[in-house]
Amino acid sequence: MNDRVQDIMTKKVISIDEGIMANEAAKIMTEKRISSLIVERENVPIGIITEKDFVKKICTKDLVSSKIKVGTIMSKIQTYASPDTQVEVAVQRMVNHKIRRLPILSEGKVVGIITVTDLARQLRTILLVDGILSEENEV
Template sequence: MDTVRDIMNKKVITVDRDKTALDAAKIMTQYEIGSLVVVSNGKPVGIVTERDLVRKVCTIDTISNKIPLAEIMSSPVISADPDLPIETAVQRMFNNKIRRLVILDNDKLVGIVTASDLAKYVRTRSLLDKMFR
């Protein structure tokens, strides 16, 4: 049975909880990504997405370099163990209405699984099934 370890992205970009919305936006732009895991003392405490920036920063009349990430991040982090079956991870994401699942191994950040990762996995499995029928 395939697990999230098989499809997770092991290169997770993080941002410190003490940074601002502007800092997060700059990092996302630099790495061309749509989310950052927010950490405090190296431990994941939240996640901030492009959607958070649009809905919680851009839609109000404020200055992004004055908004702490702690005010806009989603918290607590919804996470999973790397050995969790993919089907269970999908259900967890669906139940929590999230598009990104942080992967922790003994409370250490080791990866992230996104809805796009899951779509690629399903597409690949479907193609392989068709090839070997």
């Protein structure tokens, strides 16, 4: 498998400024039906905020989301990949850093994201194609 990250990444990524309040970020995620947002400082990606961050860092502490900036509860970007990175390399980075989402950057800008859902979709496609090819070989 020689697939590149650009072949399977989600290209529509929404970024927000680190100064936005958590409740506004939650509204964006709800409206767009997404589970994460890239957090930026002066248009440079510095973190990611996920549904898990809201639960662990706001709900379990009984905090008021309208008083908390996303920059204080985001997870810092630990690693990233470029669009031409091989999928296997991207997966290894995700495993090594124990993350479920990997930002894809080109020239310092976010151009996509790979999630475990994207990887599962890709694996399903590979398994289906392999199954079809093996059935054709049996005929």
